[in-house]
Amino acid sequence: MSETTPGQTPSEPAAEILELGEAPAGKSKKPLIIGAGALLGVAVLAGAGTVAAVALSKAGGSPAEAFPVSTVVYTEVDLTEAKDAVPLLRKLPSLERELGLKEGDDPRESLLAKACDELDFARDLEPWLGYKAAFGAVENGDVPALAFALQVTDESEAEKGLPEVAECAGAEAAWSVSDGWALVAETDQALAAIEKAAEKGTLADDAGFEKWTGDVGGTGFVTAYVSEKLPEVLADAAASGAFDDAGGDLAENPMAGAAPVPDPEELAEAFGTAMKDFDGAALTVRAVEGAFELEGASTVTEQAKGAEAGTVAGTLPKDTTAVIAANPADGWLSAGLAGSGVEDQFTQMLGMAPGDLEKVLGDSFALALGELDLGAPDGLQVGLKLDGADAAGVEKLVGDLTKGFGAQGMVSVDSEGDVTTVGVGDYGTDLLADGGLAGTEKFKNAVPNADDASAVVYVGFDGLDEVVTTEAPEVADDIEALGQLGFSAYLDGDTSRALARITVD
Structure with a gap:
């Protein structure tokens, strides 16, 4: 049996039903x-x-x-x-x-x-x-x-x-x-x-x-x-002009000029190219003992060079508060910026083309945040650990950047074997050795697939308790209740998988 509420006409767009708007008199908005x-x-x-x-x-x-x-x-x-x-x-x-x-x-x-x-x-x-x-x-x-x-x-x-x-x-x-x-x-x-x-x-x-x-x-x-079928449906919708109204919305955004909305045919072609190998995807959110999990699976469209991100992240110090690690695919930066119109500005700012920067940075990296003590002169521990990087190229790049920002002497570059580190103060030196993060129960519980991962995110909320209590006391109780946040992306045959976990103490 089909029912329709009074006053409905077939031509009314979905947006009028799904979005807030002026309701008829006497009705809720x-x-x-x-x-x-x-x-x-x-x-x-x-x-x-x-x-x-x-x-x-x-x-x-x-x-x-x-x-x-x-x-x-x-x-x-x-x-x-x-x-x-x-x-x-x-x-x-x-x-x-x-x-x-x-x-x-x-x-x-x-x-x-x-x-x-x-x-x-x-x-x-x-x-x-x-x-x-x-x-x-x-x-x-x-x-x-x-x-x-x-x-x-x-x-x-x-x-x-x-x-x-x-x-x-x-x-x-x-x-x-x-x-x-x-x-x-x-x-x-x-x-x-x-x-x-x-x-x-x-x-x-x-x-x-x-x-x-x-x-x-x-x-x-x-x-x-x-x-x-999503790529095909998106392409058809774009070609039909279904996204035309986005141009008006973006026109009110001061950043719109940096990324203008393409015409429908270009947008349809972009959808088809970006998702040409797409074969479907799914994700689920569940609660397990002591943690919430979000697991996703989709078609592999671009494979990284290897599963090294978790390995690099695991060599950070045991007291690491947060880390973002990745082992990106070949051409990750140059391909990502291609056609964006900002390649020239990028090259001018850094003094090298995107492809050259990829070679300098090497195969994998881990951006780390160590112990936080904002009351101490050296209380901010931030560093970058690179595997397979061009140490000389990294040193030149860091030197040019710090000089440009007037921060000479604040950042150090160290290297040993295939490992190069960049750190605030002396923190880069601490990152050279294997600090043993991978062996801690907290890291293993939050990132169980680290050994196979091409991308890893880890946050230990225990290291944020003091800062949050001082800077944001209204959420301090929640942060104290949280354990760790972990994310890993990895390959399983021809399937790309991701697992996010947030544990509760």
Whole structure:
């Protein structure tokens, strides 16, 4: 059954439904509360609710059952998978205060009460609303159709409640309820097109969807999927002029002149070139013992020269507070700047072309922040550790830069074998040896795939406690509750993988 709220016309753009705007008299100005932002909000709120509120007996299937194979972008929230987040989120004082949840609260009610005061959760939503929801963009001519799916526990009650949702939100929508899902689209035409496409096959049974979501360990409490058709859809949308309005927005930006919006044909070609080898991707967010994880997988488009970033990062001192390490692919800088129009300015500023700088910097690097003691004269420990760099070239580059900024003598360059370091004060000397960070439990727990990684990020929040207490006391309790943040990107055959972890003490 399809329903449309009064006053809707097929020509109304999705933006008028998805964005805040002037609502009719007597109606809320809130966006439709089943928007993408609300879905993510549900996931966060679920963690602060109770396990009892997220009853596994109501798990059901997947919202992907309501979307067709032609869905190109999909994001799912599953509150039944969020129960492990409860003890972790409650250790973050400001988050618990901000959410305002008490033990026994239903996370759905807490979210919807914030989104729309006029809704009565017990009357309008609780009789039919389940614990899963999803947002999807479906192929539909030049511009994809946007839709939402909500789990339904009672279809007749959902038919009563959905008009109240749209009325309260001051938004217009078309919807249908069947097979345990309410599918909501922007117009009757879009809804009909999506339902017709789903008759040929659903996303839940699609091989690409199964492959990529399986590659990230199945669905967590937030799971996203991107189809291999995305480059084609983006190119078609660009060619149709769907992004033309961006030019007007950028024109008001003082930086717009540095990166003008290309014409539709150029933009379409750029999408096709940049993603020519794209074969799909997925990511999932989950809570595990003592940590939150975000895992992603996608097609390999550009391989680095080797997995050395984690190795270099692991040789930093044990008391390292933060590090960004990378082992970039050949031509990473010159290719990245090609066609940007800033190559000449770059060369003039540094005295060498992007390709020459790549050779000087070598194969891999780690930018490190050591112990922080802002009260000490040498309390800022910042340094760069390079593997395979041209030591003489690095020394010349640093000398020219420090002279240009009037900072002679503040930065030192040291080298030993294939290792070259650049550091504030004497910190570069400390970086030459193997400092043993890789052997610490904190680093191993935060970056479990460091040995295979071509990119690594690590933050030890213990090293920030004193600085945060002094400079930002309002978040000091949260920082004290956090353990480490880790990120690693690595290759697994022809699949590019990434894992981010944030641990909670």
